[in-house]
Amino acid sequence: MEQTQHHSPKHHIIGFIWSLLLTFAALWVTLKAPIPVGLRLTIIVILAIFQFVVQLVYFMHISEGDSKVFQIINLLYGIFVAVATVAGSIWIMLYNTM
Amino acid sequence: MSSLFSFKMPEHGFFVTGEPMIYMADVLIVLVTLGIIFVLTYFKKWRWLWDEWLTTVDHKRIGIMYIISALLMLFRGGVDALLMRTQLAWPGLNFLNAQHYDEIFTTHGTIMILFMAMPFIVGLMNVAVPLQIGARDVAFPELNAVSFWLFFAGAMLFNISFVIGGSPDAGWTSYTPLAGNELDPGPGENYYLLGLQIAGIGTLMTGINFLVTIIKMRAPGMTLMKMPLFTWSTLITSVIIIFAFPVLTVALALLTIDRLFGAHFFTVTAGGMPMMWANLFWIWGHPEVYIVILPAFGIFSEVISTFARKRLFGYRAMVYSMVAISALSFIVWLHHFFTMGQGPWINSFFGVSTMLIAIPTGVKVFNWLLTLHKGRIEFTQPMLWALAFIPSFLIGGVTGVMLAAVPADYQYHNSYFLISHFHYVLIGGTVFGCFAGLTYWWPKMFGHKLDERLGKWAFWVFNIGFHLCFIPMYLVGLQGMTRRIYTYPAETGWGPINMVETIGAFIMGIGFLIFCYCVYYSARFGERDVTGDAWDGRTLEWSLSSPAPHYNFAHIPKVEALDAWWHMKKEKGKKKEKPEPYKPIHMPNNTGMPIVMSAFMFVAGFGFVFEWYLLAIGGLIGVLLCMLWRSFNDYDSHHYVSVEEIKKHEMAS
Structure with a gap:
């Protein structure tokens, strides 16, 4: 397996920051946000979907190969x-x- | 803790007793086993059996083992069918009692779908797909052997139920709450759950294996749109398997937990949802129908194109319609339980989505007909099965659309009309497809053709029996006869029609026996296939000698067109080719791990069936040890076929 992709860690760092942001956002919504439960769950689901996309694009290399x-x-x-x-x-x- | 060490016996004893037929079966099982042991010992074939077959990772041999198992299971399921037909032949018979009848229709359905149709299809995929795409094996040969042996372990576990512990008796759909612990205690349903679970894991691995094989291992030049249609159908089937089988795995696991450990996923009490079982079962079950029919479609496409001596009409439309079917197959499952009380919106949606499937299927039927149009048709045995498929499947399909009309379904559902519908699509589609594929690739598997005269006798007898058996079922179904009743009163007037059906069923049985005799006769006297291209074929498997050498291709072919081999034959002589030198070929080693691991899986399954947890855990530890052993022994798992050996093989052919 020859690694032909770029070796710069920039890509991974961006992904890492994104996933951290999304994780803490979800944590904050769960613990602190002054909003009703229904809205809270909706926001968490949306954040989860973004997290899923971030993982696939930045770490699972879905768009490469x-x-x-x-x-x-x-x-x-x-x-x-x-x-x-x-x-x-x-x-x-x-x-x-x- | 105490339950861990208890080896409690089922209520009715370890062995099934009280039925003369069961005792006869016991005697036969013992005699046949002794016979096999004697023959293997007397002719000193144990070593050969182990080295050449049981430990093989060669896809062609694994395919043959799948097909042999499938034919055995066709026999078992067929005997079940004949027992049922005998009981129903006339009103008020007492050949089987209600309990025994329930057990037999359960095992008939389960075996025919999961242990006959599935392995038959997977066997044909194994035999043909790597050869069609110009590969030397599947992507994961050892995993392929694991798949086969897990299927085999599951099938055997399910099959011993009728002599040890008692058969499952809640129908092949095993609906809760009937199949729950309260209404159906004992090992019977556990056999169903564990047998299907083990075989299902094997099938899932097959799906992954063939998806990777087809995507990664095609010969250079074979783009997706140059793949033979059987390969295409296998690709799509693999995708459906990967997405559908996990649902079955989960559903079976949940019901197992309900039954063994007292959970309440599908119980009536304690917040369980019995209907959820039906829902999950059919989320898997409907795609499963397409898993067994799409490869049959692929086979018919190959056979019809070969024996009409024409390129397949509408190749692209064929591919796209299969893709459409694969998506639609996941949004129609509710039509299996229209009458369970959903609102009209839900039923309407699923009724319409069901009817939509008729469109891509219709496209395929017209493409086959137009392939035949103006072809130079040759009526060989595979072609006969393919031609008989078209009208049979049409009848099955049209009655399917009738069943999809929700208001009308309230009349048809659970009647013999439904029974006849799905036998028309499953026998007329899948079984005919399996026979077409088996007779078509037989020369490639064994190096001789099946005898045409006997094969055609088998075909005609089976076909006449089939229609005689199932056409009357539509009528008796419309007259109100429901499925899964073990007898009926004479006043209903269903007696004569049922007698005709029974006669038809026995004629089908005779057809199967003629086919078996044909296999024996052809092995001794059949026409030898010396060219490797027995039918003047179009795809790459016919470019090899029959049977193909274990490394398949000495040189990996270069594909330039659809129907690659046909193209090569046409182009031959036009350009000078200098023979390239042979290179050593890298091949996987045989391994005993798959069969040993599956044996442990069988032990574990048996332990769970009887709730003997010590045995179950022991079996699972064995499985785990096999995996560990495999993880540390990956270093000498392959060898090279030397140039001399390749030369020897290639000269001989």
Whole structure:
């Protein structure tokens, strides 16, 4: 495995800062933010999604390498399946009274 | 702690007793086992069996072992079917009692889907895919062996249930609360959960293995859009496996925890959600249907194109429609339980999404028909299976759309109309596809063709039996006969129709026996395949000798077009090629780890089935030790095939 990508740690540092920011933001929202629970959960979920993207882009190298197309397609497909099954299950299980 | 060391017996004893048929089976099992041991010892074949087969990592041999297992399971599931048909042949029969009937329809369904259709399909993938893409093996050969042996361990665990401890009896869908501990205690359902769990892990590994193989190991020049369609269907199937099987794994684990350790995921009491099982089961179950049908579609595409002597019509449309099916397959699962009381919006959504699947499927059917159009059609056995598939699958598909119409489904659901629908798609699609693939690649696997005359007899007898058995089921279903009843009164008037179905089922059985005789006859007298290109084929597997050498390709081929081998044959002679020198070929070593690890897995599974936790933990420790051993023994796991050996093989062919 030849490393052909750039070796500068800048990329990683940016990712590190982003992930720290998002983590502490989530912590602050949970502990200190003077907002109702529903809004709090919504914000945490949104922050989690950003965290997910940061991890993939900066540390998992989703956009690099020979097979990035496959990785991205596979990932999108995975998200589609996850959303379909989770949202679908909630829909089905909560509204099953005739 | 006390439960850890207890080896309690199930309520009805360790061995199943009281049925003459079970005693007969006991005797047969003992005799067959002794017979196999005797033959292997007498002909001194133990060493050969271990070295050549049980420890092999060669994808072709693993494929053959998958297919042999699948045929054995087809026999077992088929016998189950014939027992059921005998019981139902006439009103008020008492050939099987209600309990025994329940057990038999449960094992019939589970075995046919998970231990017959799945391994048959995976076996054909193993045989053909690496050859089609010009690879020397799959990406992870040892993992491939682990997949096979885990499947085998799961299948055996499930199969011993009918003589040891009792069979599962809650249907192949194993719906809670019926399958929960309160209504169905004992080892039966545990066998279902553990058998499927172990085999399912193997299948998941197969999915990963083939995804990586197809993406990473194609011959130079073979872009995605130059891949044979069977390879395409395998790629898409692998993706579906990777996303669908974890749901089954989780669902099975949750129900196992419910049953063994008293949790309440699917119970009626203590906040459990029994319907969640149905939901999770079908989130896996519907994609599973496409896992077994898409590779069959791929096989039909290969066979039809080969024997119509034409390039496949609408190759791109074929690919895109499979991609569309793979996405749609994840948003239709609710149509398996329309009548469980969801609101009309939910049912409408899933009804429409279900009907949408008919569109890409219809595109495929028209593409096959247009491939046949103006082709020089040759009616060989694989082609016959492929041609019989089209009308059968059409009947199955159209009745499927009828079932997808929600208001009407309240009439059809749980009736024999439904039974006939899914047998038409599963037999007419998957089983016909497996037979088409098996007869098509048989020369490549064994170096001789299957006898045409006997093979066609098997085909026609099986087909006539199939339609005779299942067309009447639509009628009797519309008359109101529901599934999973072990008998019915004479006043219903269903007797004569059921008798016809039973006759049809036995004719199918005769067809299978003719096929078995055909295999034996062809092995002795069948036409030898000396060229390696038995059917004047189009894809790369036909460029090799039959059977293919264990390293597959002496030189990795360079692909320039779709139907690569056809293209090479056309171009041959036009340009001068100088033979390149052979180079040593890097190949993986055989290993006994997969079979040993799977044996431990079997022991662990057996321990959990009987809730003998000491045994279960012992088995799991064994599995763990195998993994550890594997982690530290990765250094001498490969060897080189010498140039002399390659020359010897290539000269002989």
